[in-house]
Amino acid sequence: MCRPPRVHSPRGAVILLVATGMAMGVVLGACGGDHDDTGAGEAVDGTGGAVSGEVVVFAAASLTDAFTAIGDVFVADHPGAHVTFNFAASSELATQIIEGAPVDVYASANVENMARLTAAGATAGEPTVFAVNSSAIVVEKANPQGITSVADLADPDLVVVTCAPQVPCGDYASRIFANAGVTVTPDSYEANVKAVVTKVALGEADAGIAYATDIAVAADDVDGVSIPADLDVVAEYPIATTAEAPNAAGGRAFVALVTSAVGEGILESFGFGSP
């Protein structure tokens, strides 16, 4: 199996030790969250300079498809650059950034998580709201349970899933239930909005609350039932570059693209509204 290298001489032992120590040092350094020296493209600074290197973007799970498309445009505009995305629950990403993840751009599905970052001094400049999103009821294809309203979800026989209250889409769901004056007891609080849609797409849940955009992307597997505007809570998406961005110029260029007419057009094609 995994046999350790055999040490024949004291000198061999020392070499082995030094090598192991260096390997450990590399591991510890890489995991230490110390990212001051990871400057991809650090030679480039100021707004006028060319954008190159890796641009790391942390974005809400609901932005997965729209931002991937924007990323393609970004790389076409800046041939020397490439974009690395991390899509997850906005709250999870905010925690990772506060803990020192080396990130250039953060886009959240609500203003609260961006406010957490700003309060922690982790953003550079004022965040900009670049899109809005609405929620909808996600149901199985062809809506076999005949769900037409938020009130229908109170039926205890239905398997209903929402995001966890700690996640923006879960917060929106509970506010929608409150607006509709119904008590809905979900069967599961999912970790992010994609998990909600997946549970319904697999047929394991009858219905859930998700963003209209996520339902649109999964239109082959699920259907959506819209929520009346007076019950819905509009989700605002702010974006900002981070205070300790390893590639600040790249981050600013990415934010500029997202907030440009081109970015807005792409976002609209995925169902997002303009702020």
Next chain:
Amino acid sequence: MTGTAAAERGAAARHRRVGRERLPVPALVLAWLAVAFFALPFIGLLWRAPWGAVGTVIGRDSVRTALWLSIRTSLTATAVSIALGVPLAWMLARGEFAGRGAVRALCTLSMVLPPVVAGVALFASFGRRGLFGRYLDEWFGVRLPFTTAGVVMAQAFVSMPFLVLTVEAALRQLDRRVEDAARTLGGSRWYVFSRVTLPTIRPALVAGAVLAWARALGEFGATITFAGNFPGTTQTMPLATYLALETDPDEAIMIALLLIAVSFTVLVALRDRWLGGGRQAG
């Protein structure tokens, strides 16, 4: 009499000398490097812990609910693993049948599977729309996703191989002649298994059960995928920790420390009680 006692003392003294013999220095340094590698993350966690909030977090109903659920489900999963895993290990160690290697690989596949994939596999088979799950639902009205039974199933699915592999290895190393002797002396198959085989492999069985239990207690991916996340029914400690991390890292750290304290206590206690504190074995 006295001669034998003296010989035994001599043997014991020799044994002690051997036990006290120094390890080569490079190996010793590497060993302590390994200890540091395991200890530092816990020290970091203790350093980050908001000790002022201990009382409020541990006193919280949601935390106690998750802890109690974790203890119940992980112990049930361990019981299931023992009940099914020991016969499976016995069959793999002693059975002579075609495709035994394939069966062993199949039964330990869930160890190397990313847990989330294990969860999806459970959906595909035992979900409400799964290959078998649909009949469970149709014929018996049994639904496993989003239930506590689903949590136990996910935990047993990923943790049982640890017990199976440990027990199978012990059965293979067992001196078959002892069992043969018991059989020759007229012991029934069951008598020999329960009175000769099982007591002999007890340390391996306990070690395997502890490994399986520890894996079940920490199970996250398969659980959140297959069983979902609901307080009191399916939200175990690892799930509660993960979601708390979204908004309140302090609370997450306290929950994690609580889980670590429980695991550590059980591991130490079990070692002293069942493995003779390491002295007998050494």
